[in-house]
Amino acid sequence: MPQCALAAAGPESGPRFSTRFRRQLHAYRAALSLEWSDSTVHPDFRSDPDRPLSAGQCGATSAWLMHQLPWVLRIRARYCVGDIVVEDQTLPFHCWIEIGRSADRWIIDVTCDQFELLADRAFVCDRHCRLSALSIEYNAVLRLSARQLRSDPVWGRAQVLAAGMARWFERRSRR
Numbered sequence: 001m002p003q004c005a006l007a008a009a010g011p012e013s014g015p016r017f018s019t020r021f022r023r024q025l026h027a028y029r030a031a032l033s034l035e036w037s038d039s040t041v042h043p044d045f046r047s048d049p050d051r052p053l054s055a056g057q058c059g060a061t062s063a064w065l066m067h068q069l070p071w072v073l074r075i076r077a078r079y080c081v082g083d084i085v086v087e088d089q090t091l092p093f094h095c096w097i098e099i100g101r102s103a104d105r106w107i108i109d110v111t112c113d114q115f116e117l118l119a120d121r122a123f124v125c126d127r128h129c130r131l132s133a134l135s136i137e138y139n140a141v142l143r144l145s146a147r148q149l150r151s152d153p154v155w156g157r158a159q160v161l162a163a164g165m166a167r168w169f170e171r172r173s174r175r
Helices: 019-035 058-068 071-076 128-133 154-173
Strands: 007-009 015-017 077-086 089-099 106-109 124-127 136-144
Touching (some): 019 058, 019 124, 058 077, 058 106, 058 154, 128 136
Antiparallel strands (some): 077 089, 089 106
């Protein structure tokens, strides 16, 4: 990912994500879904064969994606675990990435479609305050830096996902 322009500095504080980055998120999401397996899913989700494909993949996927961010963004990014509240309905036990620390922080969530209330979205890449205005509230109970993430139980599953994605990057570079 470092080879592409992900974000540019904008007049506001923090990044302004480019159209190219959003297209990249679509491509990543498609490739990630091919790599999701029992080795990358959270153990609590393995016994549910009727779950959406992305259910339980949010942790490993967010951990992988966070490490794909350019260094300057990774420093300001946090791996988050918590709940999403959509129009007064709580969607529990979810993982995503936040960049920044204010109400203007960015939320990046490429597995939001595991929840029926968000199934119409390919992914979320928007400011927290804008999502709140749409009655979508991401509430983190845990935030980890890239360094702290390496000590979290999700790291092993993220490494399995990273190996599969490395093959995807290799195939893409041959084109």
